[in-house]
Amino acid sequence: MHEISKETESQESxxxxxxxxLLDIIKGMKxxxxxxxxxxxxxxxxxxxxxxxxxINRLQKAPGDAPKKRxxxxxxxxxxxASAIADFLPFDKQTTKSELLRQLQxxxxxxxxxxxxxxxxxxxxxxxxxxxxxxxxxxRASTRPVHQIQFDExxxxxxxxxxxxVKKSLRKNMLKGKRLNIFDLKAVTEETSETETTPSLWDIExxxxxxxxxxxxxxxxxxxxIQWTKDGKLWEFPINNEAGFDDEGSEFHEHIFxxxxxxxxxxxxxxxxxxxxxxxxxxxxxxxxxxxxxxHIEWFRNYFNEKQDILKENGIEFN
Amino acid sequence: xxxxxxxxxxxxGENAAKFIINLHPxxxxxxxxxxxxPCLMPEYFEPQIEDISEAALKERIKLKKVKAxxxxxxxxxxxxxxxxxxxxxxxxxxxxxxxDREPSTDNHFQQSEKSEELEEDTGENDKKSKADxxxxxxxxxxNNAERIFALIPEKNSYSYCTMIRGMVxxxxxxxxxxxxxxxxxxxxxxxxxxxxxxxxxxxxxxNEKSEDKWNNILExxxxxxxxxxxxxxxxxxxxLKCLRRFHAFGRLPGLQTFREMKAIGIEPSLAxxxxxxxxxxxxxxxxxxxxxxxxxxxxxxxxxxxxPKDPDDDMFFQSAMRVCxxxxxxxxxYQVHGLLNTGDNWKFIGPDHRRNFYYSKFFSLLCLMEQIxxxxxxxxxxxxxxxxxxxxxxxxxxxxxDVANRLEVIPQIWKDSKEYGHTFRSDLKEEILMLMARDQHxxxxxxxxxxxxxxxxxxxxxxxxxxxxxDWPANSLNCIAVLFLRAGRTQEAWKxxxxxxxxxxIPGNKLLNEFMDSAKASNSPAQAIEVVKLAGAxxxxxxxxxxxxxxxxxxxxxxxxxxxxxxxxxxxxxxxxxxxxISEGI
Numbered sequence: 001m002h003e004i005s006k007e008t009e010s011q012e013s014x015x016x017x018x019x020x021x022l023l024d025i026i027k028g029m030k031x032x033x034x035x036x037x038x039x040x041x042x043x044x045x046x047x048x049x050x051x052x053x054x055x056i057n058r059l060q061k062a063p064g065d066a067p068k069k070r071x072x073x074x075x076x077x078x079x080x081x082a083s084a085i086a087d088f089l090p091f092d093k094q095t096t097k098s099e100l101l102r103q104l105q106x107x108x109x110x111x112x113x114x115x116x117x118x119x120x121x122x123x124x125x126x127x128x129x130x131x132x133x134x135x136x137x138x139x140r141a142s143t144r145p146v147h148q149i150q151f152d153e154x155x156x157x158x159x160x161x162x163x164x165x166v167k168k169s170l171r172k173n174m175l176k177g178k179r180l181n182i183f184d185l186k187a188v189t190e191e192t193s194e195t196e197t198t199p200s201l202w203d204i205e206x207x208x209x210x211x212x213x214x215x216x217x218x219x220x221x222x223x224x225x226i227q228w229t230k231d232g233k234l235w236e237f238p239i240n241n242e243a244g245f246d247d248e249g250s251e252f253h254e255h256i257f258x259x260x261x262x263x264x265x266x267x268x269x270x271x272x273x274x275x276x277x278x279x280x281x282x283x284x285x286x287x288x289x290x291x292x293x294x295x296h297i298e299w300f301r302n303y304f305n306e307k308q309d310i311l312k313e314n315g316i317e318f319n
Numbered sequence: 320x321x322x323x324x325x326x327x328x329x330x331x332g333e334n335a336a337k338f339i340i341n342l343h344p345x346x347x348x349x350x351x352x353x354x355x356x357p358c359l360m361p362e363y364f365e366p367q368i369e370d371i372s373e374a375a376l377k378e379r380i381k382l383k384k385v386k387a388x389x390x391x392x393x394x395x396x397x398x399x400x401x402x403x404x405x406x407x408x409x410x411x412x413x414x415x416x417x418x419d420r421e422p423s424t425d426n427h428f429q430q431s432e433k434s435e436e437l438e439e440d441t442g443e444n445d446k447k448s449k450a451d452x453x454x455x456x457x458x459x460x461x462n463n464a465e466r467i468f469a470l471i472p473e474k475n476s477y478s479y480c481t482m483i484r485g486m487v488x489x490x491x492x493x494x495x496x497x498x499x500x501x502x503x504x505x506x507x508x509x510x511x512x513x514x515x516x517x518x519x520x521x522x523x524x525x526n527e528k529s530e531d532k533w534n535n536i537l538e539x540x541x542x543x544x545x546x547x548x549x550x551x552x553x554x555x556x557x558x559l560k561c562l563r564r565f566h567a568f569g570r571l572p573g574l575q576t577f578r579e580m581k582a583i584g585i586e587p588s589l590a591x592x593x594x595x596x597x598x599x600x601x602x603x604x605x606x607x608x609x610x611x612x613x614x615x616x617x618x619x620x621x622x623x624x625x626x627p628k629d630p631d632d633d634m635f636f637q638s639a640m641r642v643c644x645x646x647x648x649x650x651x652x653y654q655v656h657g658l659l660n661t662g663d664n665w666k667f668i669g670p671d672h673r674r675n676f677y678y679s680k681f682f683s684l685l686c687l688m689e690q691i692x693x694x695x696x697x698x699x700x701x702x703x704x705x706x707x708x709x710x711x712x713x714x715x716x717x718x719x720x721d722v723a724n725r726l727e728v729i730p731q732i733w734k735d736s737k738e739y740g741h742t743f744r745s746d747l748k749e750e751i752l753m754l755m756a757r758d759q760h761x762x763x764x765x766x767x768x769x770x771x772x773x774x775x776x777x778x779x780x781x782x783x784x785x786x787x788x789x790d791w792p793a794n795s796l797n798c799i800a801v802l803f804l805r806a807g808r809t810q811e812a813w814k815x816x817x818x819x820x821x822x823x824x825i826p827g828n829k830l831l832n833e834f835m836d837s838a839k840a841s842n843s844p845a846q847a848i849e850v851v852k853l854a855g856a857x858x859x860x861x862x863x864x865x866x867x868x869x870x871x872x873x874x875x876x877x878x879x880x881x882x883x884x885x886x887x888x889x890x891x892x893x894x895x896x897x898x899x900x901i902s903e904g905i
Binding site: 174175176177178179180181182183184185187188189200201202205206209210211212213214215216217218231232233243244245 | 354541550
């Protein structure tokens with residue numbers, strides 16, 4: 001019922017009080033809120049309409065008392081609140097109202113039965129949580145009978161099993177209930193020092209199996225192109241002229257401004273001229289790496305060092 | 320679906336080319352691509368390092384050459400060099416993973432190796448899980464792994480672990496458990512993967528009862544916690560998978576396991592939910608009342624986007640749809656389908672057969688439960704672009720059309736069926752014919768039906784041409800003849816009568832009456848006599864009634880009357896002039 005009220009609240013806030021009344025009344029009743037929570041009734045708003053519909057379906061088949069008897073034992077506030085809700089929901093108002101009242105009546109009966117220590121362990125939350133989602137009546141008129149039979153079987157089934165404990169524990173929400181209690185949350189989430197090891201054969205093969213789980217044939221040409229790009233067969237866009245070529249991280253200025261490497265050479269004279277021409281040529285060379293260019297200059301340095309005696313003869317200084 | 324065939328053909332061509340390139344790498348050395356494309360160059364599968372050294376051993380291990388690695392290892396030991404523990408461990412890895420066999424080299428060419436879930440009607444037997452199961456124990460006693468294991472001087476826990484994992488993988492379960500005991504005796508600690516393997520070993524052990532096995536598994540888990548080994552997703556998935564073998568007993572432990580998993584913060588994967596579904600819906604026994612757990616599951620995971628975390632993740636959708644179909648719950652099926660279409664979840668539909676199973680079940684459920692217009696819309700969407708329907712699925716669709724009184728769609732369905740390869744499926748054709756012929760219909764529809772019937776007839780004929788013993792079902796003959804009659808194609812209808820004789824099938828009473836009506840309508844006593852002759856030839860009891868009718872309704876000559884009189888006697892078998900009579904008539 002929470003969901004219904006939440007939805008209608010969004011529609012008109014004026015009548016909020018009425019709904020609050022209804023909520024309070026329901027809460028006030030002795031309802032066994034078992035460990036079955038209302039989590040399963042969290043679904044989106046579209047479902048809420050349907051869940052009302054589902055309730056209507058279920059209750060139509062429930063062993064019914066005469067309608068008159070029902071409304072009598074409910075408090076007038078409840079009745080007023082129910083009719084207010086029925087006004088807002090886009091279904092047939094009479095039906096909605098009577099169904100809501102019937103549901104509330106059931107709550108009354110339940111709480112009374114439990115007061116008397118009865119065996120009916122139906123809890124409201126259980127009923128809500130077990131509601132199936134049904135499409136609205138207008139669309140599927142033709143196949144309605146079959147579906148209702150399904151609800152029938154479901155509800156009968158449910159009622160007949162309530163005494164069995166094992167089955168009851170299974171019908172509880174799968175998230176709530178006893179666990180093994182072997183592992184401790186804190187111990188498990190502790191950050192243990194993981195040593196970095198290379199993946200073993202087991203890990204690699206497991207990763208391959210995992211990748212195969214999601215493998216689907218390519219759906220279209222774009223998927224094919226994506227796959228080829230991943231394989232390296234297709235260039236990445238936007239086209240990068242230097243894709244795959246790093247040049248060992250050297251920058252353009254290291255290629256061009258090679259005067260730095262000439263500091264060991266004499267500052268005047270033919271050697272300097274020559275070396276400046278060399279660096280000029282090297283700076284325009286796009287094919288050598290920086291290292292290779294430096295090596296080139298190095299070679300010249302060694303060469304001139306070896307030929308010191310010839311240079312001295314000609315009066316050229318080099319040191 | 321041709322696109323699938325095309326893609327498969329492309330892929331197999333690629334594989335063949337790769338195979339050839341790798342077989343003769345020296346012819347494929349030219350590399351003009353800039354930047355370099357590694358995947359187009361030949362791969363090297365032969366070890367390059369030839370001397371006896373640890374590097375050579377490592378290379379062979381990397382290339383997954385089992386025998387060569389073992390030989391290299393032995394040679395190293397003989398030469399007196401010690402092999403590092405890490406290398407020994409990786410050698411053990413290789414041996415344990417492949418069970419001391421060479422890895423199969425033609426992995427590319429295999430289709431799905433995983434064993435598949437059987438469909439519900441054949442029932443699920445216990446031999447599910449990995450394909451290894453079906454091959455029994457594949458761990459040879461005293462194989463190289465054990466030998467080398469014994470040779471390693473200082474085994475660390477990793478050595479034990481990989482041995483245990485290998486033994487479990489190859490189903491040497493008792494040995495695995497013994498080795499684990501030895502590991503504990505040596506005060507070493509197993510890692511989470513080993514524990515996962517041990518859990519599997521405990522569950523597969525044939526000789527114990529379910530309760531004992533479960534207690535053993537709990538023991539193992541407690542040891543895990545005591546040794547501060549963190550469980551992972553595989554741990555819990557393995558437990559759930561093993562619990563499936565315990566059938567009804569496994570349900571409560573299964574739920575407890577699931578809650579434990581959530582409690583310590585491990586997010587379940589699709590495989591987890593798949594195992595839970597299998598646990599609860601394994602033996603379908605409606606009288607006991609089905610579990611409602613599927614609703615809890617769907618409520619839990621609706622809208623969630625999954626990534627692959629377990630190799631069994633792609634089995635979820637198939638089992639979920641199977642349950643929806645069993646419960647006959649269309650809303651739930653829509654919910655499951657919605658989950659499939661969330662994010663990238665569609666990739667979890669699995670290989671072809673699983674996809675077909677899922678969609679077959681979904682579509683059959685739609686035919687059963689959904690309004691016909693919506694069903695037809697789904698039909699247009701799904702078939703054939705998503706899956707090829709089986710003949711049973713089409714029959715379900717036809718029955719849905721029947722229920723909704725939309726029989727006029729039938730010729731279209733027949734046309735489609737031919738596209739899907741059901742041209743020669745007799746059960747489908749019989750169903751179509753039967754539905755068309757059952758009732759009278761307005762004339763245009765009758766014409767359409769007759770065209771369809773003629774088409775089906777031609778398929779029967781072409782089928783005949785291929786087989787030596789022609790085999791037309793009696794129903795089909797009846798229906799086709801009736802449909803021809805009703806559409807006013809009387810000549811063809813009369814030809815059908817001849818076919819009855821040829822295929823030795825008995826025409827139905829209703830059919831003969833209709834022929835009689837038609838003969839009356841065309842005011843041809845000869846035709847009427849033909850009908851009677853046919854009935855007489857088959858010694859049908861209706862022959863008498865037909866004769867009476869002919870006498871009463873038609874103006875026939877004396878000799879014809881005598882001929883009729885002869886016919887009513889049981890030994891009559893004159894039928895020679897049937898063809899000439901037909902041509903005489905209109």
